[in-house]
Amino acid sequence: MPTSIVHRTASISKRVDKGKTCPACLRPLAQCICGTTVAFAPAVRILILQHPQERYKLLSSAMLAHLALKGSVLRVGLSWKNLAHALGEEADAEKWAVLFLKGIKEPSRKIEMFSPKNRLLPITSHFSGIIVIDGSWKQAKATWWRNPWLLKLNRITLNPDHPSLRGQSKRHGLATIEAIALALDCLGENVATGASLRKQYEELIVRPNAALVRRQSRVPARRRKFRGAAPASSPTPTVGRPISSPP
Numbered sequence: 152m153p154t155s156i157v158h159r160t161a162s163i164s165k166r167v168d169k170g171k172t173c174p175a176c177l178r179p180l181a182q183c184i185c186g187t188t189v190a191f192a193p194a195v196r197i198l199i200l201q202h203p204q205e206r207y208k209l210l211s212s213a214m215l216a217h218l219a220l221k222g223s224v225l226r227v228g229l230s231w232k233n234l235a236h237a238l239g240e241e242a243d244a245e246k247w248a249v250l251f252l253k254g255i256k257e258p259s260r261k262i263e264m265f266s267p268k269n270r271l272l273p274i275t276s277h278f279s280g281i282i283v284i285d286g287s288w289k290q291a292k293a294t295w296w297r298n299p300w301l302l303k304l305n306r307i308t309l310n311p312d313h314p315s316l317r318g319q320s321k322r323h324g325l326a327t328i329e330a331i332a333l334a335l336d337c338l339g340e341n342v343a344t345g346a347s348l349r350k351q352y353e354e355l356i357v358r359p360n361a362a363l364v365r366r367q368s369r370v371p372a373r374r375r376k377f378r379g380a381a382p383a384s385s386p387t388p389t390v391g392r393p394i395s396s397p398p
């Protein structure tokens with residue numbers, strides 16, 4: 152199991168012991184992604200805060216993103232005292248931003264950045280790390296409110312110009328890994344990184360579970376549970392499905 156994952160609960164051990172789940176990536180053995188991911192090392196660090204109930208979701212992309220992005224950290228839990236606690240090391244909070252989906256003021260833009268006081272920041276702003284909340288909209292909102300230190304961070308909002316590979320309850324909803332890919336694209340990372348993240352998500356998770364994706368896409372949005380995360384802005388998360396996090 153990746154060392155950045157700190158939780159090994161009884162429920163996980165039970166599934167692993169029964170031989171149904173890979174102990175490292177926590178996916179069904181037939182869909183184990185260990186050793187099959189292509190990893191990249193973006194300049195910006197990625198911290199994924201995953202709601203505990205998301206760990207075994209077949210369409211969850213948080214673990215794949217973690218394995219494919221060197222230096223990333225995946226934390227499973229509900230609350231942390233501050234950024235350093237969540238990250239597991241000291242960090243300058245002023246250089247970090249939380250990712251969320253809503254809040255684009257200029258529709259023609261793919262990305263906008265805001266200060267903690269909601270001031271629009273120049274697109275050239277540099278961040279050393281991005282936080283992405285992985286969970287349903289409801290879960291992401293809960294994570295947001297349980298971690299008031301998130302409100303003191305910069306925020307990044309995304310305006311995807313392409314639909315998610317999986318059904319989303321929100322028009323602009325994205326899977327966590329898709330949101331990370333778009334953010335990296337917009338922040339100037341090599342486009343090959345974002346393209347590969349999307350491709351790996353499609354080939355390793357979406358395609359093997361195509362029937363589930365089709366089934367979920369048929370469920371009316373108001374009845375569908377959200378997963379993904381999204382970050383937020385003012386106090387309301389925005390989570391996309393899997394993206395990350397809330398305000």
Ligand SMILES: [Zn+2]
Nearest residue numbers: 173176183185
């Ligand atoms: Zn595995």
